[in-house]
Amino acid sequence: MTSHEPATDTLLLDVHDLRVAIPSDSGDVMAADGVSLQLRHGEVLGVVGETGSGKSVTCRALLGLRPTPQSTVSGTVAYPAHDVDDVLSLPPRRLRELWGRRVAMIPQNPMTSLNPVRRIGEQVAEAVSASGGPTGAAGAARVLELLHQVGLPAPETRLRDYPHQFSGGMLQRTVIAIAIAQKPDLIVADEPTTALDVLIQDQILALLLSLQRDLGTGLILVSHDLSVVSQVCDRVAVMYAGQIVELAETATLLESPRHPYTRALLGALPGAVPRDQELRVIPGSPPQLVGLGPTCRFAPRCELHEQACDTWPTSLRDVGPAHTSRCRRATAASLPSPTPRHQETQS
Amino acid sequence: MSTPLLEARGLSKHYPFPRTAGQWVRRAAPRVLRAVDDVDLTVESGRTVGVVGETGSGKSTLGRLLLRLERPTAGEVLIDGVSPEEAAPARAHQLRRDVQVVLQDPYTSLNPYLTIGSAIEEVLTVGGMTSHEERRARVAELLEQVGFPAVWSERKPGQLSGGGRQRVSIARALAAGPRLIVADEPVSALDVSVQAQVLNLFQRLQRELDLAYVFITHDLAVLERIADSVVVLYLGRVVETGPADALFAGPGHPYTQALLNAAPALGRSRSTSSAVTGELPDPASPPAGCTFHTRCPFVMDVCRTTRPALTPIAGGLHAACHLHAGSTPDPQAASRPQPVTPDPGTPATP
Structure with a gap:
C-alpha cells in the first residue's frame, strides 16, 4: 500500500439527506431528493438510473459542485477520514484542496473535458503540479509515469499531441491520468465509457478496476448500464426520480431485487431475458421532478401498486443485510409478484 | 432455391481523399478510404440480419448502400433478383418503396414543425394515395400499429419522448408498405426500459407483417435478441457471418x-x-x-x-x-x- 492508510473502519464518504433544487419557471426541480449513502475505503459503488434520475447531479454534489449557480444544495457530504464535515459548506479554497487530492472526477465526455488548445502533456503536468506537487524534471517524470500507468501508447511522443489528435479511448485514458495524478482516495466516474466502443469500453473498465485495486481508491461508477455496473461494483444504488430506491450488494440486487423498479429494469435488459420471452416494458414515463410529495414516485408505473402506496411516505428501509429499499411492499423475505389484474393493466 | 428478398453482391464504397499536390504532379491515383469493401449480404423475407461493428467499421455506410442513399463503387444490390437501376421506372419505384429506413436519433429524424400525422401522411401522398380520407384512415391505422391512439396524429414530435418518436419513425417507415426495413442503431439513444418497448415493437411487427430487417447496431445483446443471422464488420470488410445461434454459441x-x-x-x-x-x-x-x-x-x-x-x-x-x-x-x-x-x-x- 502507498502512503494512504487504508483506515477500513472509518468511512471514506458519508452523504446524508442530500437535496439539490434547481429553480425553474414551474417551481424547484428536485434533481436529488434525500440521497443518503456511505462508502468505505477502497469500495466500488455503482449508481444506476435512467436519464433524469439525478445520478449525475448527485455525484457532482459529492464534490461540492452545483448544477447551476442558482441551485440550492442541502444536506451534508462528509469525508470523515479527512475531517471534512460538510463539503457543501466548505469555502472555495478548502474545496480546491479537496479536489484532486481527496476526490477526483472523471466526467462523461472526454472530448469536451480537456482543453483543446493545450498539449496533452501540459494538461497532465498541471494536475501533477497542483497543490504543491512536483514541477520541472520531477514533474515531467511523473507525467510520463502516469501516462504509462493508464496505458497510453507511446506516451513519450504522444504527450506533445493536442486532444483532437487522440481517439476517444486515448482521451479517456488521459482524463483518468489527470484524475489519479494526486492519488485521490475517491474517484467519481460519471458514465466514463458511454461514448466509447465496446472493445474500448472494456479496456477502460479494466483500467479503472486495476487502478482502483492497485491504489486502493474508492470508486463511484455512475452509469445507465446495469450490466456495466454489475460487473465492476461491490454495491449498487438504483436511482429513480431523484431518489435512491434500492441499495444492495451487487449479487443480492441481481438475484433478489426488493424494489419493483429494479426488477422491471432487470426484465428490460435484452441480454438478461430469454429470447422467446418479451422484454419487460415499464409503462408511462418518470414524473416531472417538481412538487413531488413524500409518497412513492414509482407508484403510477408500478405493477405492485396498491391504494395504500399513495399515502405512505417512503424511506429507505432495511430489507436484508446491507440491503435497503423504498418499496412499501418489500419485505426481507420477498417482493410480492404482481397480481393478474396488474399484469393486465401493464400490457 | 427461391430468390432472396435483398441480395448485395461484392458491395464496395470507396471515398477518395483529395489528391495531394505530389499525387497531382505524378498523376497518381488519390488515396481512398474503403468504407465498405467487397461485402456480400443476403436478406430473406421475414428474417432479420444483424450488422455489428465498431465506430468506423462501415456498418452505417453499408446501410446507406442497401437503401441506395449512396452509389456503390463496385457491386450491386438486388431486390427480388432485380436491380432497381435496370428495372422499368414503375417497377423501380415499387422496389425502392420495398426498402425503408429507421434512423438512430429520433430527435433529429423527424421534422419538429410537422404533426406526426402529417409526417406519416406525406409518405402516403408520395406513394400515390390521392384520397384525403383514405390517407387519414391509413395514418390512424399505422399509429395504432405502433401503439398510439389515432388522436395523437395532431401531436408534434416535441410532445413525445425519445421512444415515442422512434415509434413514429417506425410508423412512417411502414407507411410506404415496405418488405424490408434497414434500421441503423434504432435503440441506441434510448433508455433501457424504452429500448425494450421499441425492440418488442420491432419483433411484433415482424410477426404481423412478415417484415425483414437489416438491424445495424454495436450492441451484441440487442443483436442476440433480434437477429436470425449476423454480419460482423471490421474496417469495412466482413470478418465473420452466419446464423446468429451458432455465432453467439461459438x-x-x-x-x-x-x-x-x-x-x-x-x-x-x-x-x-x-x-x-x-x-x-x-x-x-x-x-x-x-x-x-x-x-x-x-x-x-x-x-x-x-x-x-x-x-x-x-x-x-x-x-x-x-x-x-x-x-x-x-x-x-x-x-x-x-x-x-x-x-x-x-x-x-x-
Whole structure:
C-alpha cells in the first residue's frame, strides 16, 4: 500500500439527506431528493438510473459542485477520514484542496473535458503540479509515469499531441491520468465509457478496476448500464426520480431485487431475458421532478401498486443485510409478484 | 432455391481523399478510404440480419448502400433478383418503396414543425394515395400499429419522448408498405426500459407483417435478441457471418470472440484485463494482411502479410481468419461454450 492508510473502519464518504433544487419557471426541480449513502475505503459503488434520475447531479454534489449557480444544495457530504464535515459548506479554497487530492472526477465526455488548445502533456503536468506537487524534471517524470500507468501508447511522443489528435479511448485514458495524478482516495466516474466502443469500453473498465485495486481508491461508477455496473461494483444504488430506491450488494440486487423498479429494469435488459420471452416494458414515463410529495414516485408505473402506496411516505428501509429499499411492499423475505389484474393493466 | 428478398453482391464504397499536390504532379491515383469493401449480404423475407461493428467499421455506410442513399463503387444490390437501376421506372419505384429506413436519433429524424400525422401522411401522398380520407384512415391505422391512439396524429414530435418518436419513425417507415426495413442503431439513444418497448415493437411487427430487417447496431445483446443471422464488420470488410445461434454459441473469428467477451454481461464479475489491446487502426490506412492482426491475441506471421478469405467453418459460419484457413473446421471451436480468452499473460492495457 502507498502512503494512504487504508483506515477500513472509518468511512471514506458519508452523504446524508442530500437535496439539490434547481429553480425553474414551474417551481424547484428536485434533481436529488434525500440521497443518503456511505462508502468505505477502497469500495466500488455503482449508481444506476435512467436519464433524469439525478445520478449525475448527485455525484457532482459529492464534490461540492452545483448544477447551476442558482441551485440550492442541502444536506451534508462528509469525508470523515479527512475531517471534512460538510463539503457543501466548505469555502472555495478548502474545496480546491479537496479536489484532486481527496476526490477526483472523471466526467462523461472526454472530448469536451480537456482543453483543446493545450498539449496533452501540459494538461497532465498541471494536475501533477497542483497543490504543491512536483514541477520541472520531477514533474515531467511523473507525467510520463502516469501516462504509462493508464496505458497510453507511446506516451513519450504522444504527450506533445493536442486532444483532437487522440481517439476517444486515448482521451479517456488521459482524463483518468489527470484524475489519479494526486492519488485521490475517491474517484467519481460519471458514465466514463458511454461514448466509447465496446472493445474500448472494456479496456477502460479494466483500467479503472486495476487502478482502483492497485491504489486502493474508492470508486463511484455512475452509469445507465446495469450490466456495466454489475460487473465492476461491490454495491449498487438504483436511482429513480431523484431518489435512491434500492441499495444492495451487487449479487443480492441481481438475484433478489426488493424494489419493483429494479426488477422491471432487470426484465428490460435484452441480454438478461430469454429470447422467446418479451422484454419487460415499464409503462408511462418518470414524473416531472417538481412538487413531488413524500409518497412513492414509482407508484403510477408500478405493477405492485396498491391504494395504500399513495399515502405512505417512503424511506429507505432495511430489507436484508446491507440491503435497503423504498418499496412499501418489500419485505426481507420477498417482493410480492404482481397480481393478474396488474399484469393486465401493464400490457 | 427461391430468390432472396435483398441480395448485395461484392458491395464496395470507396471515398477518395483529395489528391495531394505530389499525387497531382505524378498523376497518381488519390488515396481512398474503403468504407465498405467487397461485402456480400443476403436478406430473406421475414428474417432479420444483424450488422455489428465498431465506430468506423462501415456498418452505417453499408446501410446507406442497401437503401441506395449512396452509389456503390463496385457491386450491386438486388431486390427480388432485380436491380432497381435496370428495372422499368414503375417497377423501380415499387422496389425502392420495398426498402425503408429507421434512423438512430429520433430527435433529429423527424421534422419538429410537422404533426406526426402529417409526417406519416406525406409518405402516403408520395406513394400515390390521392384520397384525403383514405390517407387519414391509413395514418390512424399505422399509429395504432405502433401503439398510439389515432388522436395523437395532431401531436408534434416535441410532445413525445425519445421512444415515442422512434415509434413514429417506425410508423412512417411502414407507411410506404415496405418488405424490408434497414434500421441503423434504432435503440441506441434510448433508455433501457424504452429500448425494450421499441425492440418488442420491432419483433411484433415482424410477426404481423412478415417484415425483414437489416438491424445495424454495436450492441451484441440487442443483436442476440433480434437477429436470425449476423454480419460482423471490421474496417469495412466482413470478418465473420452466419446464423446468429451458432455465432453467439461459438464465434470463429477472434474479433467476434473479443466483441462477445467485451460486451458487459449482467453480473459476470469482470477481470482487470481486457478482451483485446490496442485501438481501431486508422480506416484510411488499414494494416496489411488481416486488418485485425494489430489487435489479435492469436496473431501469426501469415496474418501480417496475407489477407484471409471468408471460409466455411463449423456451425454454418464463415470466418475470414487464418486460424481456420487450410485446416478442416474445428468442431470443438463451435461447441465451445465460452469464447477463447486472450492469453492471461497479456497485459491489461497496451
